[in-house]
Amino acid sequence: LHEEVVSFYDAVVRSNLGLSVINKNHELGWDFQYSLKKNELFIFPSESFNPQEIDLLDPRNYHLISPNIYRVQKFGELGSSGFWFRHHLETNLDNSKTLKSITYKEIYSHKGLEGIVKVRINHLGKIVQIGEY
Incomplete structure (x- = not known):
């Protein structure tokens, strides 16, 4: 990347x-691959979740998807200031080390972006589009 x-x-x-x-x-x-703008949403893979293996448009899967959706908070050069993502339900800007990878993600290499999927949601929180729009 x-x-x-x-x-x-x-x-x-x-x-x-x-x-x-x-x-x-x-x-x-x-x-x-995709663009990143502030407040856009991305689904991140984890050890127990691969967004490529489930139907992201099916509301029955939202309980699996929700813990892995993050919005773009801020970004700059990947190697220096990094890309910051905040969990989509998080309202506080608490950057304590204990909450890293739970309420926020800070990414400084391309490896951290592997496997992410861009999604668009409507005003009710339903995923309406997958990929670049």
């Missing part, structure tokens, strides 16, 4: 030039 961080300023410049904000046809031949 490779990342390309686009600042808000760069996004505006690209848009004003008639270019796509997200470069899906990269000159280095990278295949586009």
Whole structure:
């Protein structure tokens, strides 16, 4: 995996030039996987849960999915400031070490992003789309 961080300023410049904000046809031949924006939701795999093995659109599986859904809280360069995800039900910004990987995830390498699945939910919390939108 490779990342390309686009600042808000760069996004505006690209848009004003008639270019796509997200470069899906990269000159280095990278295949586009997904974009990350603040508050988007991702399902993370765990030792006991693989999102590839269950129907994510089936409401009967929500009790299995819920502990593994995180929203993008903040991000920068992956190697330095990292990507921060907060559990989708978490309202407090408590970053104590004991809650790491429970209420929040901080990721500093591409390995931490392997197997994640981007999802979109509606206003009732139902998963309505899987993958990039």
